[in-house]
Amino acid sequence: MNKRFTIKETKLPGLYTLKRTKIEDKRGSFARMFCDKELAGIMSDRSVVQINHTCTAEKSSVRGIHFQYPPFAEAKFVSCIRGRVFDVVVDLRRKSPTFLHWHGEVLSSENAMALFIPEGFAHGFQVMECNSELLYFHTSPYHMPSEGGLHPEDPKLAIQWPCPVINLSRRDAEQSFLDDSFTGLDL
Numbered sequence: 001m002n003k004r005f006t007i008k009e010t011k012l013p014g015l016y017t018l019k020r021t022k023i024e025d026k027r028g029s030f031a032r033m034f035c036d037k038e039l040a041g042i043m044s045d046r047s048v049v050q051i052n053h054t055c056t057a058e059k060s061s062v063r064g065i066h067f068q069y070p071p072f073a074e075a076k077f078v079s080c081i082r083g084r085v086f087d088v089v090v091d092l093r094r095k096s097p098t099f100l101h102w103h104g105e106v107l108s109s110e111n112a113m114a115l116f117i118p119e120g121f122a123h124g125f126q127v128m129e130c131n132s133e134l135l136y137f138h139t140s141p142y143h144m145p146s147e148g149g150l151h152p153e154d155p156k157l158a159i160q161w162p163c164p165v166i167n168l169s170r171r172d173a174e175q176s177f178l179d180d181s182f183t184g185l186d187l
């Protein structure tokens with residue numbers, strides 16, 4: 001059987017795009033969403049401990065940008081199973097040569113693209129089609145006290161969102177902008 005994922009590293013070390021192989025026939029298509037054997041090279045000794053699902057109704061809505069502090073820092077495998085989103089990750093690893101750099105990737109059910117996001121990155125997305133749905137595979141359990149967040153319109157990040165940012169949760173809208181006191185995560 002041919003490989004089920006095409007894996008490529010991005011310009012942010014440790015962040016990978018994965019394109020699912022769609023097996024298509026007259027009924028439609030079949031794709032594998034996760035495979036510990038084929039993804040062992042990037043999953044390493046991590047395992048999936050939680051799977052979350054979000055549905056976001058209105059185009060231009062933004063969720064995020066979130067992360068968890070160590071020891072609850074998590075790797076996330078994010079896939080879009082309906083619609084289309086502009087997915088954004090920010091490198092928060094203090095020792096990284098790309099500290100505070102961001103990467104944007106269009107994930108859609110159509111392009112079958114996913115992101116593997118290692119520990120030390122913050123994640124958010126903007127909906128580009130209404131009623132878009134994401135699946136997240138997490139390698140660390142949700143731990144609310146360890147949650148951290150960045151404001152999606154933080155000038156220090158200068159994220160180029162494709163549409164005006166709307167529908168932020170109260171928590172996200174109230175995130176303060178980064179200042180020089182933020183030195184990142186020590187991972």
Ligand SMILES: Cc1cn([C@H]2C[C@H](O)[C@@H](COP(=O)(O)OP(=O)(O)O[C@H]3O[C@H](C)C(=O)[C@H](O)[C@H]3O)O2)c(=O)[nH]c1=O
Binds near residue numbers: 063124125136
């Ligand atoms: C993340 C999470 C949340 N929750 C509860 C907490 C709230 O009562 C409710 C909604 O949480 P929140 O508003 O933080 O959901 P999002 O804004 O979609 O957050 C997510 O969106 C960004 C883009 C992400 O990458 C994270 O996976 C996640 O933080 O679900 C849970 O019960 N378990 C969880 O793992």
